[in-house]
Amino acid sequence: MTAVESALGPPGADAGGAEAAPPETVTVLADLRSHLRKSKAGISGIVICSLFALVAVIGPWLPFIKDPAAQSLPDKLTPPVGWGGTWAHPLGTDQLGRDILARLIDGARISLLVSVAAVIIAAVLGTALGLIAGYIGGRIDTLIISAADVQMAFPGVLAGLILVAAFGPSVWLVILVIAISSWMVFTRVGRGLVFTLKTSLFVEASELAGASSRRVMWRHLLPNLVSSLITLSVLELAAAILSESAFAFLGFGVQPPRSSWGLMIQQGRNYITDGWWIVTFAGLAISVVVLGVNLLSLWLQSFNDVAEREQIILERPGG
Amino acid sequence: MLRWLARRIIAAALVVFVVTSLVFVVTHIFTDPATVSLPLEATEEHRAQRRAALGIDRPLSVQYWDFVSGLVVGDLGESFWQDQPASKLVLERLPATLKLVAGATVVTVLLAAPMGMLAAWWERRFADHAVLGFSMASISAPPFWIGYLLIIIFAVQLGWVPTFGSRGFISLILPSFAIGLASAGRLAQMTRRGIVEELRKPYAVTALSRGFSRSYTIVHHTFRNVASGFVTMTGWELTRMFTGYTVVIEVVFAWPGVGRLAIHAIENRDLILVQAAVVVLATLVVLTNLLVDIARRMIDPRVELA
Numbered sequence: 001m002t003a004v005e006s007a008l009g010p011p012g013a014d015a016g017g018a019e020a021a022p023p024e025t026v027t028v029l030a031d032l033r034s035h036l037r038k039s040k041a042g043i044s045g046i047v048i049c050s051l052f053a054l055v056a057v058i059g060p061w062l063p064f065i066k067d068p069a070a071q072s073l074p075d076k077l078t079p080p081v082g083w084g085g086t087w088a089h090p091l092g093t094d095q096l097g098r099d100i101l102a103r104l105i106d107g108a109r110i111s112l113l114v115s116v117a118a119v120i121i122a123a124v125l126g127t128a129l130g131l132i133a134g135y136i137g138g139r140i141d142t143l144i145i146s147a148a149d150v151q152m153a154f155p156g157v158l159a160g161l162i163l164v165a166a167f168g169p170s171v172w173l174v175i176l177v178i179a180i181s182s183w184m185v186f187t188r189v190g191r192g193l194v195f196t197l198k199t200s201l202f203v204e205a206s207e208l209a210g211a212s213s214r215r216v217m218w219r220h221l222l223p224n225l226v227s228s229l230i231t232l233s234v235l236e237l238a239a240a241i242l243s244e245s246a247f248a249f250l251g252f253g254v255q256p257p258r259s260s261w262g263l264m265i266q267q268g269r270n271y272i273t274d275g276w277w278i279v280t281f282a283g284l285a286i287s288v289v290v291l292g293v294n295l296l297s298l299w300l301q302s303f304n305d306v307a308e309r310e311q312i313i314l315e316r317p318g319g
Numbered sequence: 320m321l322r323w324l325a326r327r328i329i330a331a332a333l334v335v336f337v338v339t340s341l342v343f344v345v346t347h348i349f350t351d352p353a354t355v356s357l358p359l360e361a362t363e364e365h366r367a368q369r370r371a372a373l374g375i376d377r378p379l380s381v382q383y384w385d386f387v388s389g390l391v392v393g394d395l396g397e398s399f400w401q402d403q404p405a406s407k408l409v410l411e412r413l414p415a416t417l418k419l420v421a422g423a424t425v426v427t428v429l430l431a432a433p434m435g436m437l438a439a440w441w442e443r444r445f446a447d448h449a450v451l452g453f454s455m456a457s458i459s460a461p462p463f464w465i466g467y468l469l470i471i472i473f474a475v476q477l478g479w480v481p482t483f484g485s486r487g488f489i490s491l492i493l494p495s496f497a498i499g500l501a502s503a504g505r506l507a508q509m510t511r512r513g514i515v516e517e518l519r520k521p522y523a524v525t526a527l528s529r530g531f532s533r534s535y536t537i538v539h540h541t542f543r544n545v546a547s548g549f550v551t552m553t554g555w556e557l558t559r560m561f562t563g564y565t566v567v568i569e570v571v572f573a574w575p576g577v578g579r580l581a582i583h584a585i586e587n588r589d590l591i592l593v594q595a596a597v598v599v600l601a602t603l604v605v606l607t608n609l610l611v612d613i614a615r616r617m618i619d620p621r622v623e624l625a
Binding site for chain 1: 334335337338341342345346349350355455456458459460461462463464467468470471475558559562563566567570571581582584585588589590593594596597600601604605608
């Protein structure tokens with residue numbers, strides 16, 4: 001850190017939100033915790049998301065869970081408990097006698113892997129481009145923002161259709177497609193924030209002190225974007241989980257015998273009259289997880305937006 | 320206004336051009352339609368024959384020129400699965416997709432506008448929470464699953480409507496709802512938020528303090544100011560429908576539209592037909608965005624002429 005920079009205090013300290021020095025970080029975390037305690041949406045969101053992540057990671061090692069691929073034709077289309085089924089298969093079995101619960105847990109891994117990987121790729125790529133576009137400006141900015149505009153007009157599913165037609169279905173392709181259909185969101189938001197930060201005192205000071213563009217972007221601008229970008233990532237995560245399920249449903253993603261929630265719906269759709277539970281539970285799993293992510297994102301937005309903090313619906317007495 | 324319009328149209332045409340060029344890069348440089356369409360055990364001789372038949376043994380620049388000049392006159396190549404011009408096949412299916420999108424848009428607007436107004440009217444009361452609950456649920460559930468739930472409930476259990484296919488108006492109802500519910504959820508929250516913000520502005524406070532009821536002020540004063548945002552958001556929902564929802568929902572309801580054609584084309588390894596469907600859908604997205612911009616200008620003249 002140069003002399004002028006240290007004279008002006010820690011980088012990013014004047015914009016609030018994402019302080020870099022330890023004491024401020026502690027206050028932000030404490031703030032976050034007390035804000036969370038008041039928000040039912042935030043708590044439910046965190047509980048659902050943690051459960052999802054936990055099940056996805058340790059699922060196969062859970063003690064009472066069956067093998068998701070084990071077929072047993074005599075047990076095929078067993079209804080769930082409460083509809084004439086037994087605890088041997090709490091959520092029933094599918095058309096090949098496989099345990100629905102075990103397959104749901106197995107599917108959680110694919111969902112988590114694909115959506116998180118896609119969002120990370122999109123966030124890193126999109127933020128980097130947004131920083132460059134916003135800070136460097138000029139022709140590079142025009143180029144990047146035009147690319148983002150074109151991407152807006154050429155959304156994920158269309159890119160997915162053409163890429164799957166050309167290269168055949170695969171999980172990696174789905175990750176790539178979701179990432180390229182979401183990077184421009186990070187670019188646009190990042191660029192917008194950089195525009196407003198660019199004229200701040202701390203940025204000008206470090207420029208005057210001779211910091212390189214890379215240093216200004218990395219040390220001064222990026223820390224100020226973190227809280228907004230995390231909120232955005234959570235929002236995009238919800239979209240990514242839905243996209244993954246849609247691609248799996250269309251048969252573009254993971255292939256049998258591996259299971260995925262979208263694929264379970266595709267395979268169960270021929271049995272909606274005598275095996276409604278296949279489609280119902282798989283869709284319910286997707287919906288609950290996406291709802292959890294959405295609640296988390298709603299709460300993060302309310303935490304980041306000070307004016308909104310007072311008003312946010314779910315925080316109201318009795319809400 | 321005219322110059323603005325001309326600039327917008329040129330920009331839209333440019334976007335279509337870039338998108339179609341990207342599609343060409345994927346289909347002709349990263350892979351080629353002949354290899355994709357033939358089984359893996361096909362000999363090099365077979366591939367060469369197929370390449371010659373498709374004209375893709377020529378230099379890329381010639382092919383690209385053919386592709387672009389074909390686009391201008393609406394020629395999108397020959398489908399080798401159906402042995403017909405790809406553009407004809409896509410355009411035959413287009414009305415069904417447009418019908419579906421129209422139905423979904425009607426559902427969206429008819430649900431979102433009243434729900435948004437109700438939520439704002441009874442801000443922080445039961446109706447507001449109920450609308451928020453609906454919104455969160457509808458945007459969290461995958462549309463194709465909503466489609467199957469609607470089929471299980473209304474077609475299988477109650478038998479009110481046919482399960483799938485395109486048999487006139489009645490079979491349009493379920494798919495329209497399957498697509499429209501999520502859009503309505505997003506749009507209702509946006510409408511509510513817009514109206515609540517407007518109600519805090521001086522003109523609305525004045526109207527309220529002069530004794531106009533909250534509902535009257537919302538319907539006659541604030542909603543108009545939210546309308547431009549409402550149209551923009553509806554336009555975004557339309558583009559979502561064209562590019563995502565219709566594809567999966569057409570598969571769920573066996574609806575004979577462009578999206579299902581594209582899926583069938585993929586199953587039959589017909590790259591040219593997929594390419595044609597994607598080009599047409601992307602063009603629709605760009606057109607929708609253009610129309611939304613024009614509509615916004617007409618509703619709210621304050622929208623800048625950027």
